[in-house]
Amino acid sequence: MPFELPYPLQFHGIISTIGPMDILDILIVAVILYKVYVMLQDTRAITLVKGILVLLGVTMVCSWLELHVISWLLQKAVTLLFVALPIVFQPELRRALEHLGQGKFLGPSVLLDDEEAQSVVRELAKAVKVMSANKTGALIVIERNMGLNDISATGIQIDGLITADFLLNVFIPNTPLHDGAAIVRGKRLIAAGCLLPLTENRSLSTELGTRHRAAIGLSEQCDALVVVVSEETGTISVAENGRMVRHLDTEKLKNILRPAFTSPQKGLKDLIRNWRKKKGSQECAISCSTICRPRSWRSSSRSSSGAMS
Numbered sequence: 001m002p003f004e005l006p007y008p009l010q011f012h013g014i015i016s017t018i019g020p021m022d023i024l025d026i027l028i029v030a031v032i033l034y035k036v037y038v039m040l041q042d043t044r045a046i047t048l049v050k051g052i053l054v055l056l057g058v059t060m061v062c063s064w065l066e067l068h069v070i071s072w073l074l075q076k077a078v079t080l081l082f083v084a085l086p087i088v089f090q091p092e093l094r095r096a097l098e099h100l101g102q103g104k105f106l107g108p109s110v111l112l113d114d115e116e117a118q119s120v121v122r123e124l125a126k127a128v129k130v131m132s133a134n135k136t137g138a139l140i141v142i143e144r145n146m147g148l149n150d151i152s153a154t155g156i157q158i159d160g161l162i163t164a165d166f167l168l169n170v171f172i173p174n175t176p177l178h179d180g181a182a183i184v185r186g187k188r189l190i191a192a193g194c195l196l197p198l199t200e201n202r203s204l205s206t207e208l209g210t211r212h213r214a215a216i217g218l219s220e221q222c223d224a225l226v227v228v229v230s231e232e233t234g235t236i237s238v239a240e241n242g243r244m245v246r247h248l249d250t251e252k253l254k255n256i257l258r259p260a261f262t263s264p265q266k267g268l269k270d271l272i273r274n275w276r277k278k279k280g281s282q283e284c285a286i287s288c289s290t291i292c293r294p295r296s297w298r299s300s301s302r303s304s305s306g307a308m309s
Helices: 007-016 020-040 045-064 068-088 090-102 114-134 164-170 210-221 250-262 268-308
Strands: 138-142 156-161 181-185 188-194 225-229 236-240 243-245
Touching (some): 114 138, 114 164, 114 225, 114 250, 138 210, 138 250, 210 225, 210 236, 210 243, 225 250, 236 250
Parallel strands (some): 138 181
Antiparallel strands (some): 138 225, 156 188, 181 188, 225 236, 236 243
């Protein structure tokens, strides 16, 4: 009969074999799983993931109970399911690859400086306020890290500076550009009359029209900020990450729009530059302190010698 170690000794043996690289490997896997969960949270895919986990759990239970026929059927079903996963999760996989491919890790620190950002936000809020009062439908997409060239290609290229009057002219009712979306990149309006993908979320309120569903649909696929003005009620709404905030006033709209233009997008170059500035300021402070100290010592020694004399 083979000799078996007690469980505490077995556990201690397993722990003793874990090295620093194993801990790093576990942390990387945990971060990846957490990012996947955050990406799938509040989407239809999370229900599919739960169904897959339930199916795998039932398969394990049937194997443990030695239910051979059911286990065989479930194993074949799981094999077919993994083949169909790329098709089922196509929107989520596309979004993840776009985040990896278009994430501007080495990009500039800010889209606009503070003065330009404040001007753009002010002009956007002014135009949205007028369109809301006149019940003029509008759909404005603000591009952030992920490029929207494929969306802007579906409309008419403009490339004009953003002003309130310019936006009001773009969304004049009964014109070719009125029913489409306007794409904003930085301080310029790059295209108008663009087509946006509609969301497939069936749990949305029936009060939301085509503009709102298009705004949510685009925000599900990228990190853009989409401003919507209802043509029926004049309500101002903003869609982001598949969610929509409604019944906004001008001040709340400015608070939501401002980070889209002024938030620092930290990259490797910016981190190195800030580290050099911080190091230079520290060296300057040290050198100043070393220069100033002898002077104060000399002045104090002179005063003390004068007092003694």
